[in-house]
Amino acid sequence: MSEQPELTAAELVVTVPQPDDQGTNTLDRYDWQASTAAADGLELYLQALGADKRLQDGESRRILCEYHEDWVALHGDSAELVSAKHRDPSADAYRTLNQLAHEGGLAHLFLRWRELQEKPTCRLATSGGLASGDTQDFAATIQTLRQVRLSGQQIVINDENRSSTDKFHSAIYANSGKYLPKEWVRGSENEVSQDDQRQQVARFISMLNIQSELTRRADIGFAAPMKYAKPVVDYLGFDVPYESVWNVVYGLFFTRMKAAGPRIDAIISPVLAFANGSGPPTSADRERELATRIVTMHDIDLAVMTAVANPSAYGSLTSPIKLSRAAVKMRHGSCSDNSIERGEHLRREYQRFWHDRLNGDPTARVEREKLRRLLLRVSDRANTPDMRAKGKWGAHFWIALEDALEHIPAEQLPTGMDPGLLLGGINDLTNECKIWFSDIFDVAAEIDRIRENNRGSAA
Template identity: 45%
Template sequence: MMTVDPEDDAGAETADWYEWQAVMAAADGMALYVKALDANGRITDDTCRIICERHEDWVVLQGQDAELVSAKHKDPAYGAYTTLRKLFDDGGLAHLFRRWLALGAKPTCRLVTTPGLSAGPAQNLEKACEYLRDLRLGGAAVAVSDEHRSVVDDACGTLDRSKLPDDWREGGFSGDFPGTGHRDQMARFMSVLSIDHGQARRQHTDFAAPAMFAQPVVDRLGLHTPAAEIWEAVLRLFRARMRAGGPVPLAALPKVLAYRIGASAPNVEEIERSLVDRIITMQDIDVAIRVAVRNPGGFRPLPRLQRASRVAVKMAAGTCTDNSIERAEQLRADYQEYWSERMAIDAGARVEQARLRRTLLKVSDEATQAVGGIAAASGPVLWAELQRRLEELPRTDFPDDMDAELLLGGVCELSNHCRVWFSERFDVDAALASLRADTGSDA
């Protein structure tokens, strides 16, 4: 279990993505909470609530107004959104459009995502959305101008029409595609769409979220409780609701006489009661905040355990995941054990080790340049590029009884000796001394 490496790390990465979605939903919750407060810090609007994982990742509700929110996290290697196809497929705008149509074209829509928008089609879409939104907010007819017509037409062309209503299929609207009907409907969608791009990635939200999303609430309420504790209390609430982990009034009791003769379809209130396990009200957030205030230290985030080695500190500085760091430490230990055994029985092993060291330094240098240099890439991007290049290395460049995993362990050993970096250079020994002082470790 410990020595055989897994094929992938998808489970941990998926958990990180769900955590990031919970963070972004909690940020919306905090914003909606502040909006619902009066000058004395009391909730005056009890119609505000968030429904998690229904129609989209979450829905923000205030009275009769609703906003569908799709949250898409992309790692640095993805880069920016460059085309409309990427925005509609990878960014989820196509799914947002379908849900918007299914809901009678009434909600507003928002995409929350980490990549930015590159110059060209992606930024042109954002500009068209802003133009059409201004028309709508100004009370004018939402009409497509000549300047934005090609963007609207291209957006129509990205959609899989087989998944859309009949009007969007062959012969729909005017019969042409995109016709006036398609174009007008897409324009109305774009007039209610906002793209909240460039959000903090999952590697950074643990550190940045309390200051970004909780401190304004702390200041608004005049609290003395640390923002990190307020944030943790509210985030726990959203973590549970995003997994339908809220209260279930009837627990596991059977649904007796649920479909009796003469019964009618459930009304809005009954449906909302059935979704109580994934709804967050402003009162829920208020209670979470008050509990955190009354229990100082009770919602303090758990301290992050960090390995006290040079390679671990350097990978952490490059925002590599804890699982990658643990794997790096294990591979480094395996690499050291390999050469210890070789040198005990082979007098020429030291020469071979030196030759391999030069090869690994060359691969590390080429990988760094391929990802645009340390300043342009994060640790996970370089980590993935190193693995790819080591797997493609010719067999003649390393010993017959060594594989790509051990080669990666060799790179980790070089990093531990400050020959390879996963971030900009810094005083590793000073960082280690600070870490050991914080943990009380002499290791």
């Protein structure tokens, strides 16, 4: 018998069946994961476009949704397993390796990587941050071991990486349950020594990437068109709303991720699959069976061109203009609709955060007032004469504020506070007329005027 060729990472991903069910998704989880996967898809699409702004012959980049992990990015023979974990502000940053292994899904990711013969690279994409201490030390170990791997050297456990490797090894034990590798069980057949287990863990760490502090669920619908669709539209040179392109591509990924459910042909037996002269299914055969879960670059290209051809059909539904003082002031300063909607969302999140903290925490009121003073100082510094000289400067001010808030050290903030919530605090102060996005004007009169226009639109 001829020896079977060794399978590549991409071939293993579509050939090896899932050892366990990922479980059901809520609509909210699908929404955030589909948005995050769509962001990956648009990034791959941008990479795939040649100098002539077209896809090249033989383009192989694609994303396999809800199989082995939340999605797998494939390119040629390479594969990257992606575990996407949304983390609400109330959950705070990941503080321990046990949290990363369980809540961040890294134990599950390790088991899948091991099942796939250690060939794919792996990524945790999460809205949560990494707290100082063990998790940031782990992130540093990832970078160190990755450089060793990329340089072609052997992965060795030494004093620099031993602590993180040992702690993550323990976290895998604690969070794998019945899926713990049989060879890791003491007294089992083909038992692997503790040293060999740690060596395997170190190899996994060298293949890992943690993409933390991604846009949260409440904001991603407003931030995504500008953040992910704009680079594609700008590169292609089209004069169309970014929202239209985003909405079509997002819808494509949402549909593919939902396709992980039952298939109508799942109970039909494959006819003549193993007749004389035919072999078992190849990786190409298996990939064709998974087609309803796969988004190719040609799929994205078709989606983009569809939006470009008829952008009005895929734009977001319009609604009457917002009437909060903050929204009216931002609009007067020429902030975009996306920024206004996002600001309103973040203000509600900010108010909810303090509502929860003020119930039963006697120190919360003092913390809130201290934070308000900090936000007013940041806004005062961001509002420069050069910016005000630009005429309609509100949009520039919003961007400057967001940049400034992202650089505030975590130790200066209340526990659980992040840049998104800080921006919600800015919006809250704007609603109290403590911060302006233009020269001062009669907000009450402007609200009355907009209210009448809204009534006329609804008539």
